[in-house]
Amino acid sequence: MERRAELEQFLAGVERRAFRMAWLATRDRDEALDLVQDAMTALATRYAGRPAAEWPPLFHRILQNRIRDWSRRHALRTRLRAWLGRSDDDGTDAIDGLPDAEGASPAEHAEREGAGRALDAALAALPLRQRQAFLLRAWEGLDVAETAHAMRCSPGSVKTHYFRAIRSLRAQLGEEWR
Amino acid sequence: MSEDDRDEAIAARARRELDRQLESLDDATRVRLRAARLRALDAYDARPAWRESNQVPAAQPVRLDML
Secondary structure, three states: HHHHHHHHHHHHHHHHHHHHHHHHHHHOHHHHHHHHHHHHHHHHHHHHHHHHHHHHHHHHHHHHHHHHHHHHHHHHHHHHHHHHOOOOOOOOOOOOOOOOOOOOHHHHHHHHHHHHHHHHHHHOOHHHHHHHHHHHHHHHOOOOHHHHHHHHOOHHHHHHHHHHHHHHHHHHHOOOOO | OHHHHHHOOOOOOOHHHHHHHHHHHHHHHHHHHHHHHHHHHHHHOEEEEEEEEOOOOOOOOOHHHHH
16 A cells, blocks of 8 residues: 555656656647556556656656657558648647646746747647656656666767757747846 | 756756655545555555565466366
């Protein structure tokens, strides 16, 4: 029972960031929720017996695999639709129109909104692997070895992806965020 | 400010912005995330007992009449 409670606490702590990572890749709330659900279930059924300290890199490895698989399928569908001359992308943005929890003034709100959109656009423009490395290292707080495990690549590749991501974000956000 | 300091500054600002966006996640998404978590815990409760011990169950001998 104690392990179950520990697992619930871990999942509750990681679920919103996991959703945001999945959303940044898919730009679709339902797809992102499905990916998070799959990753949570896989961790709970296959790896809950592992020490809790191993859960963060394991969970993110599962989630990043799901995101990568989704991205490949999506790229294939997009190419097929382009080939067939169809598009069903309505540009829906799940983060649009969300209430500001802190009750900011309109000017602050606009500034924050601008910063958020600029960051979204900059992150969306990154190649998938760079975005993964940046989010896992800078936001999720995984170290290089844990990030390498989650991304199934070498620590050297993580450093390269992260460095390129940072430099790209600096180039894109430098003016906006000065 | 060194290049490393500039890198860290942009990472720190992005981290703050991402955290702020999490706070403004809509209620419907929060509810669905909670539901996803509960389904994962249901799956945890229903998992085969052998997974708890991390021991793979021994293979059963195959009888010729089962082939």
